[in-house]
Amino acid sequence: MTVGLFLTQALNGLQLGILLFLLAAGLTLVFGIMNFVNLAHGSLYMMGAYFAAAVFNWTGSFVLAGLIGVPATMLLGVVVERVALIRLYRRDHLDQVLATFGLILFFNELVRIIWGPASVYMNTPAALSGTVELFGLRYPSYRFAIIGVGLAVGIGLYLLIHRTRIGMLIRAGATHPEIVAAMGVNVRRLNTIVFGLGAGLAGLAGLMAGPIVSVQPGMGEPILILTLVVIVTGGIGSIRGAFYGALIVGIVDTIGRAFLPTLLREFLERSLAQAAGPAIASMLIYVLMALVLAIRPQGLFPVRHA
Amino acid sequence: MSPAVRRRVDARVVVAVLLLGGLALVPMISSLIGGPFYITLFTRIVIFALAAVGLNLILGYGALVSFGHAMYIGIGAYAVGILSHHGVGSGWIQLAAALAVGAVVAVVIGLVCLRTSGMAFIMITLAFAQMFYFLAISLKQYGGDDGLTIAARSDFGVFTLASNTVLYYTALGVLVACLIAFHRLVYSRFGMVLRGCRSNERRMAALGFPTLRYKLTAYVISALVCVIAGMLLANLTKFSAPSYMAWQASGDLIVMIVLGGMGTIVGPVAGAVALLILEEILSGWTTHWMIVLGPAIVLIVLTAKRGIYGYLVERTARHAEARASPS
Numbered sequence: 001m002t003v004g005l006f007l008t009q010a011l012n013g014l015q016l017g018i019l020l021f022l023l024a025a026g027l028t029l030v031f032g033i034m035n036f037v038n039l040a041h042g043s044l045y046m047m048g049a050y051f052a053a054a055v056f057n058w059t060g061s062f063v064l065a066g067l068i069g070v071p072a073t074m075l076l077g078v079v080v081e082r083v084a085l086i087r088l089y090r091r092d093h094l095d096q097v098l099a100t101f102g103l104i105l106f107f108n109e110l111v112r113i114i115w116g117p118a119s120v121y122m123n124t125p126a127a128l129s130g131t132v133e134l135f136g137l138r139y140p141s142y143r144f145a146i147i148g149v150g151l152a153v154g155i156g157l158y159l160l161i162h163r164t165r166i167g168m169l170i171r172a173g174a175t176h177p178e179i180v181a182a183m184g185v186n187v188r189r190l191n192t193i194v195f196g197l198g199a200g201l202a203g204l205a206g207l208m209a210g211p212i213v214s215v216q217p218g219m220g221e222p223i224l225i226l227t228l229v230v231i232v233t234g235g236i237g238s239i240r241g242a243f244y245g246a247l248i249v250g251i252v253d254t255i256g257r258a259f260l261p262t263l264l265r266e267f268l269e270r271s272l273a274q275a276a277g278p279a280i281a282s283m284l285i286y287v288l289m290a291l292v293l294a295i296r297p298q299g300l301f302p303v304r305h306a
Numbered sequence: 307m308s309p310a311v312r313r314r315v316d317a318r319v320v321v322a323v324l325l326l327g328g329l330a331l332v333p334m335i336s337s338l339i340g341g342p343f344y345i346t347l348f349t350r351i352v353i354f355a356l357a358a359v360g361l362n363l364i365l366g367y368g369a370l371v372s373f374g375h376a377m378y379i380g381i382g383a384y385a386v387g388i389l390s391h392h393g394v395g396s397g398w399i400q401l402a403a404a405l406a407v408g409a410v411v412a413v414v415i416g417l418v419c420l421r422t423s424g425m426a427f428i429m430i431t432l433a434f435a436q437m438f439y440f441l442a443i444s445l446k447q448y449g450g451d452d453g454l455t456i457a458a459r460s461d462f463g464v465f466t467l468a469s470n471t472v473l474y475y476t477a478l479g480v481l482v483a484c485l486i487a488f489h490r491l492v493y494s495r496f497g498m499v500l501r502g503c504r505s506n507e508r509r510m511a512a513l514g515f516p517t518l519r520y521k522l523t524a525y526v527i528s529a530l531v532c533v534i535a536g537m538l539l540a541n542l543t544k545f546s547a548p549s550y551m552a553w554q555a556s557g558d559l560i561v562m563i564v565l566g567g568m569g570t571i572v573g574p575v576a577g578a579v580a581l582l583i584l585e586e587i588l589s590g591w592t593t594h595w596m597i598v599l600g601p602a603i604v605l606i607v608l609t610a611k612r613g614i615y616g617y618l619v620e621r622t623a624r625h626a627e628a629r630a631s632p633s
Contacts, residue, residue: 099607101557106600228429279444286437
């Protein structure tokens with residue numbers, strides 16, 4: 001049965017990793033092309049989850065929740081970018097961090113006013129509420145759906161960035177923004193498109209996470225911090241790094257939390273293991289990040305500047 | 307020194323003395339108005355001013371944006387909490403333990419974080435602070451999520467922090483000592499090298515300075531000041547909780563610095579006074595005060611160039627100018 005348990009936890013880790021990838025991809029794209037750090041990315045994820053939960057509870061249709069929630073988050077992202085963030089692109093990172101910190105406080109309080117301080121529940125859509133049998137193991141099909149959506153987004157992003165004209169502009173803008181502007185590309189519009197894309201991905205992550213986490217004020221911050229760990233581990237600005245980094249962080253975190261306390265009991269005294277196990281498990285990904293940085297400060301999969 | 311520069315320096319002294327003198331009068335005014343509310347509020351302000359001054363050493367003079375300094379406040383608070391939980395009430399032992407743990411943590415984390423710069427530095431300091439936050443939550447034997455109540459305030463032998471007034475003046479005394487020490491530090495050779503690294507680290511390295519060592523030393527000093535602030539905070543609230551090192555607390559410290567005036571010694575004090583009083587007023591006004599504070603922070607960032615302190619110094623200098631040349 002331990003093999004089955006291990007497989008379940010590995011799938012859980014994969015699913016967390018995929019969710020992290022949706023967030024990390026948007027954040028790292030915005031950072032890579034605009035050299036802008038958006039701590040409010042977690043807030044966009046939260047708004048996406050609230051939008052989706054509101055539409056879902058109102059209409060009962062998960063598809064509709066996605067069709068309205070994701071574009072609404074995208075629109076919100078574009079509005080925020082145009083109103084506040086556009087003034088910050090030329091400022092230093094400190095100002096960007098602080099201003100987006102202010103936005104987080106604003107959005108957390110906003111949802112508290114509109115939806116109240118308690119969690120909003122969002123059920124799993126009926127079609128996906130069953131389980132799937134895999135190697136004699138029953139695993140919720142909704143979590144498989146998350147993994148599937150994430151992988152599809154990953155492939156879509158790869159094609160978008162490497163095979164389309166807009167992707168070419170994004171790659172060029174990340175390395176040589178002045179030259180791209182000099183060639184007559186509207187960099188401002190490009191920035192807005194990238195920001196909207198990132199916001200849309202955050203909204204998608206919020207939609208997919210809605211049924212499996214509690215939708216509540218401040219839900220964006222813990223996952224934002226994990227996303228930052230992903231980006232730093234994978235290499236800032238790199239989509240590939242975001243993908244592999246997200247999978248590594250998701251799996252290490254989940255497996256560590258599930259098995260480290262039991263594992264420690266083999267070596268340590270029971271009471272000590274009981275106390276130290278959860279503590280060490282919660283620190284595991286940060287230790288991983290520190291190790292990666294100690295060996296490769298630029299991250300595991302840095303952007304290749306050809 | 308040209309007269310204009312001297313007036314600027316004089317103005318700085320005037321503003322600093324007025325600010326700190328005003329803080330020194332708080333217990334008397336508080337006892338006149340009656341009620342311990344104001345002295346508690348202002349002790350909090352002085353403690354966060356101390357932490358902000360500490361952070362400003364690396365943020366303002368070294369351009370190292372640490373988004374995780376609340377972690378050191380937490381280390382100081384938990385040193386008091388855990389030791390007093392085990393019956394150790396001596397302030398000196400608590401201080402020694404807090405500084406020792408703080409120094410070890412700061413050296414290790416500083417070495418990792420300083421391998422990066424800019425954006426990555428911000429993210430990593432934030433992530434490490436979050437690591438300690440979750441560590442504190444997982445310490446079930448020390449209260450976990452709920453925090454740890456402290457039975458008695460620290461006892462320093464010759465004096466105890468039991469009285470609110472003593473605690474207030476101790477905090478204020480530490481703050482003033484820290485301001486004087488930092489003033490000397492920043493204008494010493496060490497401070498010159500640190501500021502040199504802020505402007506152009508590669509050049510400093512080329513000149514033969516071991517820049518990492520200087521930056522690490524500054525990082526550790528600024529961390530230890532926050533550790534002391536954390537000890538004082540635990541004494542004020544008789545409580546140590548994971549929320550002391552929540553990342554919002556780190557953000558608040560940076561807001562204080564930017565609001566007060568980055569890269570000035572006294573600026574963060576003005577920022578702490580302004581921000582915490584603003585929070586107090588807003589929270590008395592509505593429970594949803596964050597909805598005002600958030601956009602206010604965005605506005606501060608967009609408009610504050612030199613911060614409150616810089617503005618006050620400018621004004622005072624202009625007044626002196628007007629008096630010096632009556633026309």
